[in-house]
Amino acid sequence: MxxxxxxxxxxxxxxxxxxxxxxxxxxxxxxxxxxxxxxxxxxxxxxxxxxxxxxxxxxxxxxxxxxxxxxxxxxxxxxxxxxxxxxxxxxxxxxxxxxxxxxxxxxxxxxxxxxxKGEGDRIEDELFAFGRAVTENHDLRDALSDPGRSDADKQALVRGLLEGRASDGSIRLAERSVSGAHLTVTRAIGEYAKIAAGTRNRLVALVRAARPLGDDEQQRLGEVLSRQYDRPVHINVVVEPALVGGVRVEIGDQVIDGTIASRLDDARRRLVG
Structure with missing residues (x-):
């Protein structure tokens, strides 16, 4: 792709x-x-x-x-x-x-x-989770990108990891991501997630936060972003303890950075300027 x-x-x-x-x-x-x-x-x-x-x-x-x-x-x-x-x-x-x-x-x-089958939200969540697992697990990423392994072998590995834990649609898309049609598995999964959201007329927001967000917090943030972009927004959260306060939201090429560190950097730039 x-x-x-x-x-x-x-x-x-x-x-x-x-x-x-x-x-x-x-x-x-x-x-x-x-x-x-x-x-x-x-x-x-x-x-x-x-x-x-x-x-x-x-x-x-x-x-x-x-x-x-x-x-x-x-x-x-x-x-x-x-x-x-x-x-x-x-x-x-x-x-x-x-x-x-x-x-x-x-x-x-x-x-x-x-x-x-009522599994649209589940597929979006599972694609994101699989992409994060590949990103964070070096052994898994190496296994799925190993040119010496056949596509069938890689797909069997993916199915073994996800079967019984994910929906049929998510498993099939995860298998497809290692088919050789893409430069990397994580890139393929990212594209699939965007297509899934677009198919359901939604945007995807990647939210980076210093701690996990509760369901209520995710819902409120989703409502705020949906009003701002005039479309439903699906929230994916990545926990990054190094962030200091607030959240960083990425939607497509747009970034909304509300972390304390970002605000301090802005203040420093204004003082220096």
Whole structure:
């Protein structure tokens, strides 16, 4: 997966996201659809010639759609085949954007499947917890990034750690994060968490605090941020004892630093200035 898409790719991704929602609302199995889209993304990543052919701007859209349908139709269910065929018929700024879009749509499908079972909040929380575990456990991070281990071996390790402790959707996304489609596991999980929140029309706030925040404190902070950003905000808390008083809130590229240390630094800068 890569950064935010631009131009034609962004427009195409938006159209496909709507089509995916329509398919699931029409009865398509979100989990199965997600797996199919992941599989198609893997094939496109592994076969540059196919990727170039299905994104060639000089080829008619119907021809590219027919090519994709012919390649994937015998391997995917009808809903996934329709999405992949539609995607091939759209315009993409870069050839790699098609596979990246299918990857993102696969995440959206799994999140929607979990949300339908009332597990949306749980998936967001579990993705964050898994990402923190990988960040803080050097042995685990090394094992999941070891180029000498197969993807299947890494996925088995992830499933062994999470099975019985996390939802099916979270486990599958955690497994997917070590598939080789990403530069790092933690980057993949971070992207998945953003997609999950966006799918549910929410923002994610990373809150750094010197001590754990109680449920009431998290709820009040979430309400304040939701009013400020005019959207629901999901709170993830990281405890950093080195912080002195207050909290530091990160939402996207924006930082709200209310720690004592930050206020003292501001005061020093004003005095020196």
């Amino acid at each position: 890569q950064g935010a898409m631009q131009g034609s790719s962004a427009d195409s991704l938006a159209r496909l996201t709507d089509a995916l929602g329509t398919a699931i609302e029409g009865g398509a199995d979100g989990a199965a659809l997600g797996e199919g889209l992941f599989g198609a993304a893997d094939v496109l990543r592994a076969q540059p010639a196919l990727r170039r052919a299905t994104t060639d701007p000089s080829m008619p859209a119907e021809a590219k759609r027919a090519l994709a349908t012919g390649v994937f139709g015998s391997h995917l269910d009808a809903a996934a085949t329709e999405i992949v065929g539609t995607a091939a018929g759209l315009r993409w700024t870069r050839s790699s954007d098609l596979g990246a879009a299918l990857e993102q749509l696969g995440v959206v499908a799994l999140v929607k499947a979990g949300d339908a």
